[in-house]
Amino acid sequence: MMDFYQVLEKRRTIRDFSDREVTDEVLEKVLGAAFKAPTNDHLRQFELVVVRGQENIARLISPVLKNTKEIQETGLNAGASTMDKDEYAMFSDALPKQQRMLIQSNCLVLPFFRQKGYPLCKPADQSSLNYFASAWAAVENILLAATAEGCACAFRIPIGNESEYVKQAVGAPDEYEFTCFLAIGYAAENAHICKQKDIQVKDRIHKNNW
Numbered sequence: 146m147m148d149f150y151q152v153l154e155k156r157r158t159i160r161d162f163s164d165r166e167v168t169d170e171v172l173e174k175v176l177g178a179a180f181k182a183p184t185n186d187h188l189r190q191f192e193l194v195v196v197r198g199q200e201n202i203a204r205l206i207s208p209v210l211k212n213t214k215e216i217q218e219t220g221l222n223a224g225a226s227t228m229d230k231d232e233y234a235m236f237s238d239a240l241p242k243q244q245r246m247l248i249q250s251n252c253l254v255l256p257f258f259r260q261k262g263y264p265l266c267k268p269a270d271q272s273s274l275n276y277f278a279s280a281w282a283a284v285e286n287i288l289l290a291a292t293a294e295g296c297a298c299a300f301r302i303p304i305g306n307e308s309e310y311v312k313q314a315v316g317a318p319d320e321y322e323f324t325c326f327l328a329i330g331y332a333a334e335n336a337h338i339c340k341q342k343d344i345q346v347k348d349r350i351h352k353n354n355w
């Protein structure tokens with residue numbers, strides 16, 4: 146078993162999956178980690194829709210290809226000269242894989258969270274985002290638990306109509322919001338792992354003043 150700091154090191158975004166599928170037993174353990182994350186209101190109102198079967202997944206993510214192509218054609222080209230080079234390398238690898246990575250693992254998890262009060266995209270202040278923040282703490286717990294189990298993950302943040310499309314397609318209740326398309330599987334043998342930016346932690350820690 147990896148220790149916690151090994152898990153932190155090992156957790157990387159993997160966008161190339163093998164044929165091996167995560168079992169229901171492992172998946173339940175990994176998804177259970179979501180309910181160990183801190184939540185703003187103590188209630189942990191997360192619901193996880195698991196979609197298996199490549200055709201089912203393809204149907205659910207059908208807006209992804211078109212939406213991504215648009216970014217690839219406009220954003221990525223425009224960014225080539227201005228982006229950080231590791232950032233550009235990451236987007237160049239990631240964008241063409243958005244649709245495939247979600248289908249390939251054959252296990253797509255759709256984490257939803259209950260959003261009370263302010264509509265998600267119209268927050269009044271920072272605390273209106275508490276449900277969103279809690280949901281993402283839960284997603285990170287899932288990523289770390291999956292890593293500890295030897296699994297690999299990739300996720301996509303919904304853009305454009307993707308959230309609404311998914312909510313409708315799975316019949317999510319109105320007060321629930323969608324976090325991301327989360328693929329959980331096992332890394333392909335030759336899976337690409339993007340270079341992580343080198344950060345000197347000491348330089349980022351400021352004593353008393355910035």
Ligand SMILES: Cc1cc2nc3c(=O)[nH]c(=O)nc-3n(C[C@H](O)[C@H](O)[C@H](O)COP(=O)(O)O)c2cc1C
Binds near residue numbers: 158159302339
């Ligand atoms: C808020 C957020 C949004 C992200 N959106 C996407 C996405 O839409 N598609 C994707 O392939 N990866 C996405 N990622 C993954 C990042 O590209 C990845 O975490 C980053 O490149 C660092 O690499 P690492 O996870 O291997 O450390 C996202 C990550 C975060 C935290």
